[in-house]
Amino acid sequence: MIINHPLLGPRDAAEFVYLGDAALIDRPDPEAENADEQFYEYGYLRDNPAGAHQELWYHEQGDRSWLVVTRDTLTHEITGVKLARDEAKKRGRNK
């Protein structure tokens, strides 16, 4: 698989480390009433879809940026690559 890095261009997936579902960006609020339940779901439960999947890849052997890659889990086709920083800010995180 080739990941089209937004800053560096096309890079071999072997340069990256895979973390998992990009929903991991949305860390629950530890102050919330049901924080234990929310953290259990955040830490352990996954949608694991067959089809389009947004996921976090870390460019360990490159510029060490985190990327949000949209990839089809049935075909391995990559349809979108964004910097995770931009995506996290868009979702309301401060960094």
Added chain:
Amino acid sequence: MRYSAFEILKQGLSGNKGWKPVWREPEPKAEYDVIIVGGGGHGLSTAYYLSKVYGMRNIAVLEKGWLGSGNIGRNTTIIRSNYMMPGNQPFYEFSLKLWEGLEQDFNYNAMVSQRSILNLFHSDPQRDAFVRRANAMILSGADAELADEAQLRRELPFLDFDNARFPIKGGLYQRRGGTVRHDAVAWGYARGADSHGVDIIQNCEVTGFDIENGVCTGVQSSKGRIRAKKVAVCVAGSSSRVMSLAGMRLPIESHVLQAFVTEGLKPTLPGVITFGAGHFYVSQSDKGGLVFGGDIDGYNTYAQRGNLPVVEDVAEGGMAIMPMIGRTRLLRSWGGVMDMSMDGSPFIDKTHIEGLYFNGGWCYGGFKATPASGYCYAHLLANDTPHPVATEMRLDRFKRGHIIDEKGQGNQPNLH
């Protein structure tokens, strides 16, 4: 028909005209006591033990494709019970004991071959860890035997003992480990279940569950609605997809594991050998091909094929312990989709929906577990209590903090 040497002789003398299909191809009835979703190794063994040991008769196995079209035919056929954790090791030892009597039990030649498994170690700390593992194995009633370098040099002279980076210092033998002809396991269980009256229905995809007021009353399928008192899902590799039909999210990611086979060679490897400093395991099939594999690819996927970086990694692992295979040509490679769970261990449990049961999360250790998985799942379905060796394999263990993490990697499925 009971298979025997006499039957072969009789059929041989009468032109082999008396062999019959080994299972029926029935249409589904309107209602069953138990519907098992998934006609792979685990589903068929569940049906077999449910009908044979637990005496239930009105059972159907629904399979989306053909029997054994999933991982039962895609693994590297290794059986062993060299785990360590208390929640795991007694279960896998129970499984190995079932393997030992399986062919007589279901009267089918599954080519169970206890040709031994050897886990190599490459350093003193690793030796200590293997001694600890061996003790845990012996405590569960399994066999374990430590071999030093001198013994291995005599028995397996082709190993690269003096490798500069990963010298071989010895290994942990389990002599009762070995290999089994995997397709025959599915066929043997299917034949056995069918002979006890189980309806095995192929090309029947489950498209939904009928759930009313928190009770599962049956399934929707490509052959219409089928009612059931209990529905037992057993579809490792597709668990998240199927359980999402019941509105459940699971502690599972789907990953692909690749496997490889070379051209046929003269007898070379006496048993299964694994590399201790990377991930590589190899055995030689009865046809002569070296059958081997390594790590999963490491990203979510439902495609039954992987990518080249892992092919390279596996080949490097092989070359690190037995450079003699460098000139061997690869015949085939393939991939199977694994349920990778959050702690690397499986589930055999009820769900929060009454009448709906779940078996999955086998990571890449499902094949060796086939007999015990079916036996314990059947026990759960018949009695509504877990089998004594499967009490820890619960769906809520992460919430309770009682994980079974053999490798100590935490909730990162691609590292297990």
